[in-house]
Amino acid sequence: MHRSVRTAAILKKNMSETQESGITRNSKTVAYSRVIMSHMMLPQDANPAGIVHGGVVMKHIDDAAGVVALRHTRASVVTASIDRLDFHNPAFIGNLLILRASLNLVGTTSMEVGVRVETEDLKTGQIRHTASAYLTFVALDEAFRPCPVPPLTLETEDDRRRNRQARSRREVRLAEKTQETLCRSHPDACVY
Ligand SMILES: CC(C)(COP(=O)(O)OP(=O)(O)OC[C@H]1O[C@@H](n2cnc3c(N)ncnc32)[C@H](O)[C@@H]1OP(=O)(O)O)[C@@H](O)C(=O)NCCC(=O)NCCS
Numbered sequence: 001m002h003r004s005v006r007t008a009a010i011l012k013k014n015m016s017e018t019q020e021s022g023i024t025r026n027s028k029t030v031a032y033s034r035v036i037m038s039h040m041m042l043p044q045d046a047n048p049a050g051i052v053h054g055g056v057v058m059k060h061i062d063d064a065a066g067v068v069a070l071r072h073t074r075a076s077v078v079t080a081s082i083d084r085l086d087f088h089n090p091a092f093i094g095n096l097l098i099l100r101a102s103l104n105l106v107g108t109t110s111m112e113v114g115v116r117v118e119t120e121d122l123k124t125g126q127i128r129h130t131a132s133a134y135l136t137f138v139a140l141d142e143a144f145r146p147c148p149v150p151p152l153t154l155e156t157e158d159d160r161r162r163n164r165q166a167r168s169r170r171e172v173r174l175a176e177k178t179q180e181t182l183c184r185s186h187p188d189a190c191v192y
Contacts (some may be wrong), residue, residue: 034103041092157168
């Protein structure tokens with residue numbers, strides 16, 4: 001079978017029609033939008049010591065997560081937030097940066113995407129964990145207002161575990177946002 005025909009068949013298999021609130025929306029699996037993206041790190045990506053800038057890695061994280069959100073929604077999306085980002089090991093010029101991104105959770109108009117970044121030393125084959133990040137994207141309609149995202153079908157035990165963990169992070173995020181809003185409106189009542 002031709003590759004594009006096979007890809008279309010796989011994408012179709014991972015979609016199913018659901019009826020929610022009178023609106024027919026496509027429920028999609030985690031596998032439907034998952035991506036793996038790779039980039040060779042070049043001199044312009046690095047500092048004079050040959051170590052890749054954190055900002056370059058962050059840009060690739062945002063791009064990979066954005067592809068997942070776009071695939072799931074097939075709509076315009078924006079990055080609403082990026083959770084804490086730790087760099088565990090440096091990446092160097094000549095290394096291959098490998099990003100694995102998949103959808104953990106959908107809310108009403110938002111989605112959490114998890115990204116794991118690994119670095120492959122192309123000469124030795126050694127792979128090291130560089131960073132992991134969780135990003136929240138919001139889908140927008142033509143007027144750039146938040147709009148509903150399709151439901152997410154959880155198929156595997158990994159899907160369900162990541163979904164549970166994402167729910168906990170979402171609760172923390174919402175609590176922090178409420179606290180920040182309170183602090184802006186009542187600075188005196190705010191305790192840090
Ligand atoms: C993200 C954005 C669309 C949210 O708009 P808003 O009017 O605050 O939307 P709402 O309060 O109705 O929230 C919409 C959803 O976004 C989520 N959300 C909003 N701000 C968030 C944040 N900082 N972190 C995580 N989620 C957030 C809400 O929880 C809600 O999720 P739900 O519908 O699944 O329950 C808006 O703030 C925006 O456009 N920001 C700029 C985005 C951008 O330009 N990004 C590129 C980087 S410069």
